[in-house]
Amino acid sequence: xSEFSRLVHIARTDFSYxxxxxxxxxxxxxxxxxDMLVTGLVYKGLVGFDYFRFLVPGIVVMGLxxxxxxxxxxxxxxxxxxxxxxxxxxxxxxxxxxxxxxISGGLGGIVYSGLLLIIAFVAIPPQGILxxxxxxxxxxxxxxxxxxxxxxxASISRVGEIYWVYAQALQVSLVTISTIFYPASTISQYLPAxxxxxxxxxxxxxxxxxxxxxxxxxxxxxxxxxxxxxxxxLPLAGIGALAYWIILRTIRVRGKP
Amino acid sequence: MTHSxxxxxxxxxxxxxxxxxxxxxxxxxxxxxxxxDEGEIMVILGPNGSGKTTLLMTxxxxxxxxxxxxxxxxxxxxxxxxKVREVMGIAFQEARGFWRHKPSSILKFHASMFxxxxxxxxxxxxxTMKDLELWESRDKLFMHLSGGQAKxxxxxxxxxxxxxxxxxxxxxxQVDLRGKRKxxxxxxxxxxxxxxxxxATNEVREAEYLADRVTILYGGRLIVRDSIPxxxxxxxxxxxxxxxxxxxxxxxxxxxxxxxxxxxxxxPGGDQLRANVSKAEDWVPxxxxxxxxxxxxxxxIKITEPSLDDVFLHFTGKGLVDNQ
Ligand SMILES: Nc1ncnc2c1ncn2[C@@H]1O[C@H](COP(=O)(O)OP(=O)(O)OP(=O)(O)O)[C@@H](O)[C@H]1O
Ligand SMILES: [Mg+2]
Numbered sequence: 120x121s122e123f124s125r126l127v128h129i130a131r132t133d134f135s136y137x138x139x140x141x142x143x144x145x146x147x148x149x150x151x152x153x154d155m156l157v158t159g160l161v162y163k164g165l166v167g168f169d170y171f172r173f174l175v176p177g178i179v180v181m182g183l184x185x186x187x188x189x190x191x192x193x194x195x196x197x198x199x200x201x202x203x204x205x206x207x208x209x210x211x212x213x214x215x216x217x218x219x220x221x222i223s224g225g226l227g228g229i230v231y232s233g234l235l236l237i238i239a240f241v242a243i244p245p246q247g248i249l250x251x252x253x254x255x256x257x258x259x260x261x262x263x264x265x266x267x268x269x270x271x272x273a274s275i276s277r278v279g280e281i282y283w284v285y286a287q288a289l290q291v292s293l294v295t296i297s298t299i300f301y302p303a304s305t306i307s308q309y310l311p312a313x314x315x316x317x318x319x320x321x322x323x324x325x326x327x328x329x330x331x332x333x334x335x336x337x338x339x340x341x342x343x344x345x346x347x348x349x350x351x352x353l354p355l356a357g358i359g360a361l362a363y364w365i366i367l368r369t370i371r372v373r374g375k376p
Numbered sequence: 377m378t379h380s381x382x383x384x385x386x387x388x389x390x391x392x393x394x395x396x397x398x399x400x401x402x403x404x405x406x407x408x409x410x411x412x413d414e415g416e417i418m419v420i421l422g423p424n425g426s427g428k429t430t431l432l433m434t435x436x437x438x439x440x441x442x443x444x445x446x447x448x449x450x451x452x453x454x455x456x457x458x459k460v461r462e463v464m465g466i467a468f469q470e471a472r473g474f475w476r477h478k479p480s481s482i483l484k485f486h487a488s489m490f491x492x493x494x495x496x497x498x499x500x501x502x503x504t505m506k507d508l509e510l511w512e513s514r515d516k517l518f519m520h521l522s523g524g525q526a527k528x529x530x531x532x533x534x535x536x537x538x539x540x541x542x543x544x545x546x547x548x549x550q551v552d553l554r555g556k557r558k559x560x561x562x563x564x565x566x567x568x569x570x571x572x573x574x575x576a577t578n579e580v581r582e583a584e585y586l587a588d589r590v591t592i593l594y595g596g597r598l599i600v601r602d603s604i605p606x607x608x609x610x611x612x613x614x615x616x617x618x619x620x621x622x623x624x625x626x627x628x629x630x631x632x633x634x635x636x637x638x639x640x641x642x643x644p645g646g647d648q649l650r651a652n653v654s655k656a657e658d659w660v661p662x663x664x665x666x667x668x669x670x671x672x673x674x675x676x677i678k679i680t681e682p683s684l685d686d687v688f689l690h691f692t693g694k695g696l697v698d699n700q
Binding site: 136196 | 399400439440457458461462464465466468472473474475476485488490491
């Protein structure tokens with residue numbers, strides 16, 4: 120087995136934990152789907168446009184977010200269970216282990232949001248299936264970025280509860296300052312312009328917008344949106360890789376995380 | 377064995393060079409120079425906190441030395457960690473496994489990481505699980521295994537892997553007596569198949585059963601390293617020969633023996649002669665022939681060797697087992 124296939128095998132094994140906690144994902148899926156239906160249908164009458172169509176892509180991105188932050192939980196568990204030390208005895212370079220974790224986080228995000236996307240397509244017939252498929256690799260990179268952030272938070276969490284707090288704080292801030300649940304025009308009514316810009320360049324907003332316009336709406340996939348998505352995701356993935364690499368180095372020196 | 381300095385290939389399976397490891401203020405290993413020959417079973421014996429695990433973790437590249445280095449099969453653990461990991465395997469003191477996997481898939485993962493022939497893999501895993509009595513637990517998740525079962529699985533990983541250098545850190549702690557025997561026999565079998573083996577333990581019986589040589593580690597230092605018989609012989613007066621006579625011990629016999637060296641005492645009853653000597657096997661013929669020459673009739677002979685614990689006590693001034 121080459122080092123690369125070992126790395127992929129490690130990523131796959133780690134990723135399998137995503138399915139081994141089925142009940143967790145089942146609950147998340149049903150929460151997300153009921154969000155889509157209830158909120159969408161209730162608000163439909165209150166706001167002036169088809170809110171359901173606006174909301175559903177946002178929910179799909181939220182799903183991607185939750186699944187990718189699950190990486191942090193897995194890293195935290197692996198540290199506590201000591202599986203990290205086991206990984207460190209395998210014939211793979213440290214950088215390989217780092218890559219495996221980030222890839223597995225990306226896979227979690229893409230598989231989960233892919234499922235949600237398929238469910239959503241049943242509710243809202245898509246105008247651009249091909250665009251949706253083209254977007255998948257970029258969503259994957261976005262998920263690796265979020266997984267990276269999650270890895271960073273896992274690395275600075277001494278206890279599991281703290282990691283949960285970080286993940287929640289991250290979620291609330293990324294979701295509030297975004298165009299997932301409301302358009303930029305709504306934000307600009309209440310908040311200053313710089314915050315509106317942040318909301319527009321929030322990676323989650325970019326992804327939700329791309330899905331909304333191209334996958335559901337059928338307009339052409341803009342390279343601008345896609346490259347913005349790359350530009351915000353890659354540094355996050357980098358931060359995560361660095362954080363995880365630092366964890367491994369700390370174990371080598373101190374004998375514990 | 378030929379010595380050649382020209383190239384970097386070490387003659388040893390393991391060699392540490394002034395290896396030190398310090399955690400904060402604790403010196404866990406101090407300038408350790410230690411070697412293991414290829415194909416032998418080296419038992420590292422030491423009490424809690426003597427640095428056994430630290431040494432093994434450094435050899436398997438999880439820990440980075442504070443200073444000095446080590447070589448495994450001639451490969452430097454600091455410079456070439458990935459290559460070292462290809463030739464060795466470690467069964468941890470505390471079992472580490474994927475919590476939501478079953479034993480067989482943990483073993484399968486391990487086998488695939490070390491390129492165990494996929495055709496033979498399945499049979500090998502099944503056989504190893506049966507040998508270590510893990511077969512009954514095959515449907516349990518790792519997190520539901522008992523402490524002893526998890527330890528057996530830890531050993532099974534290395535048995536399936538058959539690495540050039542196999543390391544076992546207290547392989548039978550938490551394992552029942554039957555299980556200990558099985559594990560020991562499998563370790564001996566692994567050596568027969570060509571692996572070099574290091575076992576860390578604080579159990580004298582484990583060391584006696586397995587060791588070709590023993591290294592005594594104490595306070596992060598190597599105290600002594602040799603085969604068990606040689607270590608026992610090294611204790612002057614460690615062997616005890618007790619000879620019982622039908623009549624009281626003749627005074628002349630006692631004086632005659634004293635001229636040959638050794639320490640002798642006569643029992644209060646006067647018919648038992650107790651000799652503290654270095655090598656019982658040399659002294660038994662001397663004592664019997666001297667008795668025969670003096671016409672003293674021997675009724676019993678009892679030889680007691682020092683235990684490994686006595687050896688430990690001798691070299692460290694402290695017992696492994698507290699039997700006072
Ligand atoms: N991660 C760590 N951080 C700080 N000190 C440590 C760490 N690991 C071990 N030590 C200390 O280093 C010394 C050696 O520990 P080590 O675990 O190597 O001993 P051991 O011989 O394996 O003991 P045992 O028989 O209990 O397994 C001990 O004093 C221990 O307290
Ligand atoms: Mg130990």
